[in-house]
Amino acid sequence: MATLIASTSVLPPYSPSPAVPPYSPEPAQDEQRVEHTPRTRSHPTGNFITKSGRDAVVLTEQNSTAEFPTYGRHASINGFVTLDDRETVSEIVLKVKGKMDVMIAEGGSVTTRLVNDSYTLWSSQKSHTSVCPSAVPFSVVLPSTFQDENRVSHKLPPSYEIPFTTVPGLFFKSSYTLSVTITRIRNRKFHFLSKNKTITVRFIYSPRMRPWRPIQHPSDFFSDVKTMPEEWKQVITEMKPRSGSPVQPVDIHLFLPMVEIFGLEDTIPFHVQLSGPVASLREFLPEPRDAASPQNSTIVVSLVRQIVVDLNGRCAVRNTVIGHAKLASRPPGAAVGAHEATLDWDGEVRCKAGTAVGMFDAGGFRLQDFLLIEVRPPNTRTSQFPALRHSHPIKLVTDSWLDSSASREGSW
Numbered sequence: 503m504a505t506l507i508a509s510t511s512v513l514p515p516y517s518p519s520p521a522v523p524p525y526s527p528e529p530a531q532d533e534q535r536v537e538h539t540p541r542t543r544s545h546p547t548g549n550f551i552t553k554s555g556r557d558a559v560v561l562t563e564q565n566s567t568a569e570f571p572t573y574g575r576h577a578s579i580n581g582f583v584t585l586d587d588r589e590t591v592s593e594i595v596l597k598v599k600g601k602m603d604v605m606i607a608e609g610g611s612v613t614t615r616l617v618n619d620s621y622t623l624w625s626s627q628k629s630h631t632s633v634c635p636s637a638v639p640f641s642v643v644l645p646s647t648f649q650d651e652n653r654v655s656h657k658l659p660p661s662y663e664i665p666f667t668t669v670p671g672l673f674f675k676s677s678y679t680l681s682v683t684i685t686r687i688r689n690r691k692f693h694f695l696s697k698n699k700t701i702t703v704r705f706i707y708s709p710r711m712r713p714w715r716p717i718q719h720p721s722d723f724f725s726d727v728k729t730m731p732e733e734w735k736q737v738i739t740e741m742k743p744r745s746g747s748p749v750q751p752v753d754i755h756l757f758l759p760m761v762e763i764f765g766l767e768d769t770i771p772f773h774v775q776l777s778g779p780v781a782s783l784r785e786f787l788p789e790p791r792d793a794a795s796p797q798n799s800t801i802v803v804s805l806v807r808q809i810v811v812d813l814n815g816r817c818a819v820r821n822t823v824i825g826h827a828k829l830a831s832r833p834p835g836a837a838v839g840a841h842e843a844t845l846d847w848d849g850e851v852r853c854k855a856g857t858a859v860g861m862f863d864a865g866g867f868r869l870q871d872f873l874l875i876e877v878r879p880p881n882t883r884t885s886q887f888p889a890l891r892h893s894h895p896i897k898l899v900t901d902s903w904l905d906s907s908a909s910r911e912g913s914w
Contacts, residue, residue, distance in 0.1 A: 606816070685698050711899040806893065
């Protein structure tokens, strides 16, 4: 009978790993980046200081001249508390709070707690020293989500406010604060005789996003759409004549960049085409102006922001225009077989100055953006076609697309 003999192998002698090389944010002369996501803004290096007497809260990595400190998605709030009369300090507590207030004329109001985090930075009862340091550092991370009253998670909304004067019958405000409460004892024998000082700092939460690909700005739409059809999205809507009219429907073609995601400061190019029978398209050609016959522009395009609020079982919807397009008409297209023809317009549109945030969804409150096309015959009273409004959803985000290769080359 064979005997199994267990054998053990000798482990090689241990030798410590070499030290990790020092980190550098920029590649050396003999190095290059394999992948790089460039920042759209330079990283601030200043301090934002809020004082109360001789005590102060200092927030680092901020623009020292800004009105408020600003933090993005998953950001770390870094800083320190400087103290005077630190011998009497018994506790320092940091709190980060956020709330969302919504009110509509149709259904009352609600306040939702977005963030409610508390951190003890220093306590005489838990510290190995009896005297508080003159500077107490802190570093806390902002959450990226919150839960509504139904325990459903949503992304944390940016700091934003819509006053009643802007959108009638609706108010919205999402706001964030950081506060440091310093507790001092009045008498060492009687610790219950204490006083508190709270330093509150309002901060801006601004999660940033940019498109995943650039906008293709056409030099000539017809030639570009033929050579680069993958860069353009085409949306077709049928415009029907009035009931009993003898004319045939007209197709409305909207062409816009395929990405459909645009920065708040981007200029968005588009093209609108009406195609159909010649007899139908004549309804959209301008007529000699007659004072007794009101006439309008055939095509009007705008950026529209839709605000949707679900509150107490009721839904409120408000629309506000955040950009007006510039349009240039092209000569009518040549008729095909003497029956079909086209009317064309080139256009571009961008957000109004001061549009601060992109679209977001916070559960009971959401912003949605649309490219709105209004097609109306020059003479709406006598035309065979009624006016038509067609909206196409797009996504507006905080930042424009950035060429990572150009940024990478510039950093070498």
